Amino acid sequence: MRKCQLCVYVLLILISQSYTISDAAVRGKKCPDNEYWNEKGFCCDKCHLGYKLKEKCTGPNTRSQCMQCENGTYMDNANYHENCFSCRKCNKPNSIEIKPCTSKRNTECGCKPTFYYKKLADLDWACYKCKECEKGQRKTGECIGEENTKCECEENYYKNGKQCTLCDTCRPECKHLCISSTTPYSIKSVSPTKPPATLPQVLLPVCACIMVLALGVFMLYEGIRLWKKRRHALSLQIPSPASEDKTFIITVPPEARNDAIPFTDQPCETEQSRKLPDCVPREIKIHEFFYFVLEEVPIGRFKELVRRLGVSEQNIGRAEQDHRNCKDAHYQMLKVWSDSGSGGGSNVLPCHRIQMFVDTLKDMNLVSCADDIENRFLSQDTSTPH
Incomplete structure (x- = not known):
């Protein structure tokens, strides 16, 4: 019997240790x-x-x-x-529903006019009647939301418990009723003097002048910048006389036609023909670029990358909902980014978009990934003989 009890104790100890180890592994x-x-x-x-x-x-x-x-x-x-x-129910006395319950937000309850909201516990609340200022009090705060009406004593009244009492004797709260012993029969009139200017009163006009001056300088700078920009645009639109093509008509008299220099049938070489490129850029397929990026960029940094590239949170969430596989969702995010650009055709990605992609990776300190993509698609000879 004792051996059986000992075996049971040993078995319980081993089970508890295994649970402890598994919990530690999970943590x-x-x-x-x-x-x-x-x-x-x-x-x-x-x-x-x-x-x-x-x-x-x-x-x-x-x-x-x-x-x-x-x-x-x-x-x-x-x-x-x-x-x-x-969802919460706004079924308290004098309560109203401010915002309805949705799948993402609980119901927001409030109180009717002349009532204010008061939280009693974590899940308990009630609507209480707003108080009114009594005689000798004036209102300093409205009853709204979770705030009750705020009142204070009027002039010539003093605080007496929860009420305001009219001053009738000399007391610290009623100094206007106290008469100085040195002047029992007359009160010396004191002409009001202008209080000395305090620091905030001096700083206020100074700050206002600085703001007006800064605004004027900014408006002047913007005006000059826009004028220069418009002038530059006009200069680009008006062609210079030297660049215009001119047609000259040469009249040859009949007696000089036989002595004229004979013309040959050699084709004229124009300046435009000399500037034609001898190569065209190689097309970079979108799917080729996408699959290369999916292998290079770490999975944990991919959402940060597409956010920096301008893909919205709505499109990111839609891609994750539509594709259970992580790489398929990331491919869809890249497709949204490529569709937002222009140039290159429906299945071709322009080089300036790839350069923007590489610069974004460098800003994220993913220099190795940026270098691999740049060497693969930008640094090599992307031209073929024409």
Whole structure:
């Protein structure tokens, strides 16, 4: 019997240690903020706000299946929960609904006019009647939102508990009723003197003058810049006399035709023909460039890259929802970027767009990736004999 009890104790100790080791292993794994650690041993992406988890991802670089919250429920943060939260009901006395519940936001409740909102606990609240200023008080703050009406004592009144009482005797709050002992019968009139100028009063006009001066200088600079720009544009539109093609008509008298210098049938070489290029740029296919980029750029920095290239968060989220495979989603993001540009044709990417792509990678300190792309598509001889 004792041997059996000893075996049970040893078995319990081993089970507890195995759970401790597995918990420590899970805590040691770190995932990005938009992912969570799966019990199968890899990171899974979280669902966006307004969605709940339907099915977990099946492996690395795959996406979880999410479902939008039903009517009457919401989810206001990225999550991997299987259920959404129930919407709040504005059913308190004197309460009204300010903003309705959506799949991404809970209901926002408020109070009717002449009532203010007061939070009682984390999930409890109520609407209380706004107070009115009593006799001898004046209003200093309106009753709105979570603020009750604010009142203070009027002139010639003093604070007496929660009420304001009219001054009737000499007291610190009623100094106008106190008479100095040195002048019991007469009060010396003192002519009002102008208070000395304080620092804020001096700085205010100085700052105003500086702002007006700076605004005038800025407007003058902008006017000169626009004038120069317009003048430069006009100079480009008006051709110079030297560049215009002139046609000369030469009249040869009949007696001099026989002595004229004979013309040959050699073709004339124009300046334009001498400047024709002897090569044309090689076309860079979009899919060739995209697959090369997907192998070079780290997966963890890809969203940052497309954001810097101008792809909106809406297009990024749509690409992730449409493609469970990570690389397919990244390919779609690159397609959105290429479609936003111009030049090169429907399946051809112009060189200046690739140069912008390389400069963006260098700004992200991904110099090695930028150099590989530049050597692959920009630095080589991109021309063929014409």
